[in-house]
Amino acid sequence: MAEVTLTNVRKVYAGNVEAVKGVDIAVPDGGFCVLVGPSGCGKSTLLRMIAGLETITSGEIRIGDRVVNEIEPADRDIAMVFQNYALYPHMSVYDNMAYGLRNRKTPKDEIDRRVAEAARILAIEPFLQRKPRQLSGGQRQRVAMGRAIVRKPQVFLFDEPLSNLDAKLRVQMRVEIKKLQRALGVTSVYVTHDQVEAMTLSDKLVVMNGGLVEQVGVPNEVYRRPASRFVATFIGSPPMNIVPGTVEAGGRIAVAGRSIPATDLAPGIAPGTAVDVGLRPEDLEHGAADGIALPVDFVEELGAHQLFHGRLGDVEMVVQAPTGDVSHELKTLSLAIDPAKVHVFDRETGRRLGRD
Amino acid sequence: MVENRPFNTFMAYLVLAVGVLVVAFPVYLAVLASTFDAATIINGNMPLTPGDQAAENYYRTIFVGASRSTREPVGTMMINSFVMAMGIATGKIFISILSAFAVVYFAFPFRKTAFWVIFITLMLPVEVRIYPTYKIVADLGLLDTYTGLILPLIASATGTLLFRQFFMTIPDELLEASKIDGAGPFKFFKDTLVPLSVTTMAALFVIQFIYGWNQYLWPLLITTKDSMSTIVIGIKKMITTQDALTEWQIAMTTAVLAMLPPVAVVILMQRLFVKGLVETEK
Numbered sequence: 001m002a003e004v005t006l007t008n009v010r011k012v013y014a015g016n017v018e019a020v021k022g023v024d025i026a027v028p029d030g031g032f033c034v035l036v037g038p039s040g041c042g043k044s045t046l047l048r049m050i051a052g053l054e055t056i057t058s059g060e061i062r063i064g065d066r067v068v069n070e071i072e073p074a075d076r077d078i079a080m081v082f083q084n085y086a087l088y089p090h091m092s093v094y095d096n097m098a099y100g101l102r103n104r105k106t107p108k109d110e111i112d113r114r115v116a117e118a119a120r121i122l123a124i125e126p127f128l129q130r131k132p133r134q135l136s137g138g139q140r141q142r143v144a145m146g147r148a149i150v151r152k153p154q155v156f157l158f159d160e161p162l163s164n165l166d167a168k169l170r171v172q173m174r175v176e177i178k179k180l181q182r183a184l185g186v187t188s189v190y191v192t193h194d195q196v197e198a199m200t201l202s203d204k205l206v207v208m209n210g211g212l213v214e215q216v217g218v219p220n221e222v223y224r225r226p227a228s229r230f231v232a233t234f235i236g237s238p239p240m241n242i243v244p245g246t247v248e249a250g251g252r253i254a255v256a257g258r259s260i261p262a263t264d265l266a267p268g269i270a271p272g273t274a275v276d277v278g279l280r281p282e283d284l285e286h287g288a289a290d291g292i293a294l295p296v297d298f299v300e301e302l303g304a305h306q307l308f309h310g311r312l313g314d315v316e317m318v319v320q321a322p323t324g325d326v327s328h329e330l331k332t333l334s335l336a337i338d339p340a341k342v343h344v345f346d347r348e349t350g351r352r353l354g355r356d
Numbered sequence: 357m358v359e360n361r362p363f364n365t366f367m368a369y370l371v372l373a374v375g376v377l378v379v380a381f382p383v384y385l386a387v388l389a390s391t392f393d394a395a396t397i398i399n400g401n402m403p404l405t406p407g408d409q410a411a412e413n414y415y416r417t418i419f420v421g422a423s424r425s426t427r428e429p430v431g432t433m434m435i436n437s438f439v440m441a442m443g444i445a446t447g448k449i450f451i452s453i454l455s456a457f458a459v460v461y462f463a464f465p466f467r468k469t470a471f472w473v474i475f476i477t478l479m480l481p482v483e484v485r486i487y488p489t490y491k492i493v494a495d496l497g498l499l500d501t502y503t504g505l506i507l508p509l510i511a512s513a514t515g516t517l518l519f520r521q522f523f524m525t526i527p528d529e530l531l532e533a534s535k536i537d538g539a540g541p542f543k544f545f546k547d548t549l550v551p552l553s554v555t556t557m558a559a560l561f562v563i564q565f566i567y568g569w570n571q572y573l574w575p576l577l578i579t580t581k582d583s584m585s586t587i588v589i590g591i592k593k594m595i596t597t598q599d600a601l602t603e604w605q606i607a608m609t610t611a612v613l614a615m616l617p618p619v620a621v622v623i624l625m626q627r628l629f630v631k632g633l634v635e636t637e638k
Contacts, residue, residue: 051532051536052535052536053532053535072535073532073535073536074535074536074537074538074539075538078536079536080532080533080536082529082532082533083529084527084529086527086529086530086532086533087533088530088533088547088548089552090548090551090552099537099539099547100536100537100538103537103538103539103543104538147533147537
């Protein structure tokens with residue numbers, strides 16, 4: 001077991017392309033850290049640097065108290081689960097799991113014991129003698145996990161392991177990965193572009209964009225107090241509405257001709273400053289006497305919820321309401337919001353203008 | 357395509373049947389001729405049904421050889437041809453898979469150049485470089501040796517290209533998984549690449565075995581002793597005799613014998629062969 005510490009890690013590819021621009025992350029022992037971000041944000045590169053599959057341009061990566069910058073992947077005491085599983089096609093499931101152990105000269109009976117144990121945990125015992133191509137996607141995923149487990153590594157690395165699975169299986173495997181990680185207590189770093197996976201799996205969420213860390217925090221905190229406009233729109237589904245507003249005196253903000261209070265607005269911002277205001281679709285409530293008027297273009301029915309789509313000036317807005325609470329035939333919504341749930345962002349930098 | 361047009365079907369079969377006849381009839385004639393004695397073949401009235409000399413002809417050809425031209429038993433020639441064809445096929449597979457491994461998986465200076473140099477040899481078959489190649493082989497004292505027969509024909513790019521294309525389809529993650537599993541480059545090669553390449557190897561083996569077996573110009577040049585000549589050369593020597601009648605029954609028997617190993621290789625390996633050319637196993 002070990003913590004993983006990244007200090008000012010950078011990656012510059014040939015041609016001066018800077019993929020990772022100085023990242024500091026500390027994953028505690030037994031923690032589950034999820035790196036999330038859009039494609040090209042450097043999250044996979046970062047994971048591959050931890051694995052040792054990419055060289056580190058500058059900075060330092062520690063696993064436990066060992067600096068691993070110059071250590072071969074095989075000697076870093078890590079195990080990795082790949083998006084396309086990367087199982088050896090010509091080997092049986094048993095051999096796939098045993099291969100890494102054999103290369104480490106583990107005694108035969110020890111290999112047998114560990115593979116049997118992993119197979120039991122993952123419920124793949126009936127398939128041990130099959131080849132990967134005879135397995136379904138979910139089963140292959142389990143074998144890939146089994147290959148990681150038998151090694152008893154200090155760190156698990158997951159590179160979008162659920163992307164190739166269908167939606168239902170993905171939800172199921174997500175739960176199993178989380179349970180497994182809890183049970184084994186192995187420090188894990190998990191890369192995904194799926195914010196639902198990121199929210200549900202992590203106990204430390206790292207949102208990345210353009211090679212930089214936008215925010216690090218527990219999922220709930222990232223959701224409730226996004227540190228930037230990018231994080232605000234990336235985490236949460238449907239994404240947060242961003243509407244233009246102007247700061248007024250007394251902690252209020254003018255939005256679409258209405259003045260709304262914002263309790264988290266940082267004091268000391270000059271009235272008249274143009275800002276971006278973030279309002280989550282699920283935080284907006286219809287029914288205020290004198291709320292923000294939103295003309296409804298169309299309504300999406302999701303079963304438990306309805307999504308009202310409309311335009312506020314030039315900005316697309318989405319409002320989520322439980323089905324039945326608001327009639328879907330309404331032409332105009334009158335919206336109000338809890339002042340604590342108003343997010344204010346600097347229009348230029350996109351950083352949150354909040355109280356510390 | 358799902359169609360049901362009897363006339364088209366008939367025409368298709370007709371064309372194919374004619375094609376088969378055109379190809380197969382001379383072969384049939386050769387097989388036929390190997391079952392008659394010399395006189396029957398030469399008088400020009402050879403029947404179209406097999407004769408009764410088969411056992412005699414085959415026995416003589418394999419163990420004794422022609423009496424008036426090369427005098428070497430064809431059995432020896434077949435062994436020579438077999439050694440040459442096997443040597444070329446296995447040698448080429450070995451060299452090709454290693455060079456493709458180097459070109460695809462290692463980043464060394466001038467890797468692109470190395471690949472292109474290998475690629476260019478596609479334009480230099482033995483026939484084109486025959487004089488320098490002969491000179492080198494002769495200077496090395498390799499005339500009339502198996503090494504001399506085999507080595508110059510191993511050096512060409514076809515196999516390297518085939519393996520390179522195949523390696524490019526293997527996902528990088530497999531290499532990375534191997535690295536994490538503690539397998540070094542050689543272990544990755546031995547434990548992953550080679551087992552995955554079996555069908556490609558089979559395809560290359562079939563092509564190269566036949567290529568080697570059918571070699572004519574090169575063995576003709578560098579073998580002078582009858583005991584080193586290959587079966588293809590043997591046929592030629594039997595047919596062009598200076599001052600004696602061609603022993604057609606022996607020549608035809610030799611021709612039939614020369615056809616058998618390539619046919620056997622194709623039949624035995626065709627399933628793997630087709631798989632190797634069309635399928636990428638993942």
